[in-house]
Amino acid sequence: MRILVTGREGQVSRSLAERGTGHELVFAGRPEFDLADASSIERTVAAVNPALVISAAAYTSVDKAEDEPALAMAVNGDAPGALARSAAKIGARMIHLSTDYVFDGSLDRPWREDEPVGPLGVYGATKLAGEQAVVASNATYAIVRTAWVYSPFGSNFVKTMLRLAETRSELAVVEDQFGNPTSAFDIADALMAVIAAWQIDPGKGTNAVYHVAGSGGTHWAGFARAIFAESTCRGGPTAKVIGIPSSAYPTLAKRPANSRLDTTRFANTFGYSAPPWRDSLHGTISRLIS
Ligand SMILES: NC(=O)C1=CN([C@@H]2O[C@H](COP(=O)(O)OP(=O)(O)OC[C@H]3O[C@@H](n4cnc5c(N)ncnc54)[C@H](OP(=O)(O)O)[C@@H]3O)[C@@H](O)[C@H]2O)C=CC1
Numbered sequence: 001m002r003i004l005v006t007g008r009e010g011q012v013s014r015s016l017a018e019r020g021t022g023h024e025l026v027f028a029g030r031p032e033f034d035l036a037d038a039s040s041i042e043r044t045v046a047a048v049n050p051a052l053v054i055s056a057a058a059y060t061s062v063d064k065a066e067d068e069p070a071l072a073m074a075v076n077g078d079a080p081g082a083l084a085r086s087a088a089k090i091g092a093r094m095i096h097l098s099t100d101y102v103f104d105g106s107l108d109r110p111w112r113e114d115e116p117v118g119p120l121g122v123y124g125a126t127k128l129a130g131e132q133a134v135v136a137s138n139a140t141y142a143i144v145r146t147a148w149v150y151s152p153f154g155s156n157f158v159k160t161m162l163r164l165a166e167t168r169s170e171l172a173v174v175e176d177q178f179g180n181p182t183s184a185f186d187i188a189d190a191l192m193a194v195i196a197a198w199q200i201d202p203g204k205g206t207n208a209v210y211h212v213a214g215s216g217g218t219h220w221a222g223f224a225r226a227i228f229a230e231s232t233c234r235g236g237p238t239a240k241v242i243g244i245p246s247s248a249y250p251t252l253a254k255r256p257a258n259s260r261l262d263t264t265r266f267a268n269t270f271g272y273s274a275p276p277w278r279d280s281l282h283g284t285i286s287r288l289i290s
């Protein structure tokens with residue numbers, strides 16, 4: 001199947017490039033394809049003429065978004081709507097990626113898809129607007145919310161921790177924000193499961209929101225400790241992790257205290273659950289430190 005993937009260098013895009021075998025993947029990125037430029041969206045979709053669009057590109061700098069709300073809204077809020085409308089025009093469907101940061105974090109258990117959203121910052125609010133724009137389009141879609149994505153590519157928490165540990169023996173990391181570390185490769189596999197299911201039954205699970213994330217959950221300090229345990233085993237950089245409250249690590253954007261995602265709906269519909277988060281982390285660290 002010919003699939004247009006937005007973003008070339010993004011973590012999910014690069015993982016799709018490895019895991020999307022058997023499909024013709026066409027990656028669109030800047031400068032020719034700019035989500036902040038609606039005309040480039042329509043032009044690219046028409047030129048590539050895909051059967052499916054995977055909307056993976058986004059403005060993902062959570063703190064910076066607080067200072068650039070208009071650009072973040074154009075890219076995360078408006079562009080997905082334009083992409084979905086362009087897809088619908090040529091009869092293509094769309095899988096759109098969204099985030100756990102649409103939730104306010106107030107529940108003390110994993111969030112289900114239909115539970116009330118309430119983003120705490122600009123990034124989450126703009127991603128929520130993007131979801132709503134896709135829903136309002138006449139495209140056939142699946143919205144896949146994921147969380148705490150890491151990979152050997154781009155920038156992410158795993159690479160940040162390993163980099164900081166090269167020069168520091170102790171790191172203070174927040175211990176009161178819970179979520180699901182998720183390998184971008186597992187997201188790619190999940191998206192391939194949707195495509196495989198749709199090839200057999202085009203009506204399966206369309207026009208719905210799903211959660212895909214690493215199984216289990218932890219806080220950022222727990223994630224950091226697991227990163228260093230894996231790194232230590234391979235002779236990589238390590239540091240002692242001091243658990244701290246969020247109040248001791250001020251950031252421009254407020255983050256949810258618990259954004260763990262309940263992934264039951266996706267598993268029941270498409271037959272895929274991501275592995276336990278530590279198993280996937282092991283695979284990525286092995287690749288990063290070799
Ligand atoms: N990273 C995470 O922790 C999480 C991500 N998500 C969501 O998953 C999806 C994939 O995330 P991930 O792969 O980590 O993202 P990355 O931050 O790794 O990559 C983002 C991609 O978007 C592209 N991009 C940004 N702005 C524009 C623009 N104006 N026009 C065209 N392309 C643009 C970037 O292009 P360039 O290479 O040119 O910079 C890059 O390729 C996103 O929708 C994100 O919101 C959800 C939960 C967690």
Ligand SMILES: Cc1cn([C@H]2C[C@H](O)[C@@H](COP(=O)(O)OP(=O)(O)O[C@H]3O[C@@H](C)C(=O)[C@@H](O)[C@H]3O)O2)c(=O)[nH]c1=O
Nearest residue numbers: 060062099100101147148149157172173174220249255
């Ligand atoms: C680097 C660092 C961060 N932290 C904290 C800050 C923050 O609360 C938490 C995570 O920091 P980061 O900035 O790496 O993560 P953040 O940018 O919040 O990650 C989010 O990105 C977007 C795109 C998403 O969609 C989310 O699912 C989530 O992955 O760890 C520390 O406590 N100590 C540290 O040394």
Ligand SMILES: [Mg+2]
Nearest residue numbers: 060061062063
């Ligand atoms: Mg960040």
